[in-house]
Amino acid sequence: MTEFQASSKSLVTFLNGFGKKLEDIAIRAKGGYIEAAVGNSTHYMRRRLSCDVVKSGNLFISDLTKFKGFLSANKNGTMKVSQSGKTGTLHVNCDKSSLQLLTTSYIQSQADVPLIEKLVSRSEDNMWQTWANFNLDYHAKVEGEDFIPATQFSKVVGNKFNCRTEFDPHGQEYVIRAGSRNKGKMFVKVSLVDIDSPDIPARSAFAHWLPDLLSNMPAGPIDLHTGDETVLVLKQPDSGYLLVVMDQEYEED
DSSP states (O other): OEEEEEEHHHHHHHHHTTOTTOOOEEEEEETTEEEEEEEOSSEEEEEEEEOEEEEOEEEEESOHHHHHHHHHHTTTSEEEEEESSTTSOEEEEETTEEEEEOOOSOOGGGTTHHHHHHHHHHHHHTTTSEETTEEOOEEEEEEGGGGGGGGGHHHHHOSSOOEEEEEETTTTEEEEEEEETTTEEEEEEEEOEEEESOSSOEEEEEOTTHHHHHTTOOSSEEEEEEOTTSOEEEEETTTTEEEEEOOOOOOOO
């Protein structure tokens, strides 16, 4: 039996941080927090929430929409969440309200997580100097708030666009560009501090889903790791937040 308790508001904020389109999730309860991760061909994201863990273990939610709906209906309450086994019924209790949800054996958002977390573990062991076979030799600290303008790319240049990024050590900026010559281009510049990198810029390409991922970033100082034509890593050790955004083939505008 896995069991933890947390406020409804904090749970909603925690789960919404993975994106509103997420349909299912697996939660790990350990120590004084719960942790969840999702991963696929576009990105890997891990978040953590401090709470009262009664019994450590893994907990699986197949219908995240109904789960969050129950949280919203009891938005000022404290939730007691428990489950016995991966396919056991999920029990959620709040004062005089309760919810029971069946759980399927397949959690879609976890399909690629084990493989990606092997790469994450290797990168964490070498202090984010590499990702798979690619060098991550560009490092700096940024502020999460500085990425907010990039979340508006779709409203300015449309829904279909590619993103280009440049780590500029001389200008002390991380530049994100979206759009094309025909539809217009938008630039967002993020200040870099504590830079540790080669003297020449590093450039990578990403798809239109990059702004959506950046919209879920926490505020405050964040460690940035990247390389030339490879992934973007954003990590906030104090909160347990980690985002790895997968790059794509460079295409001309």
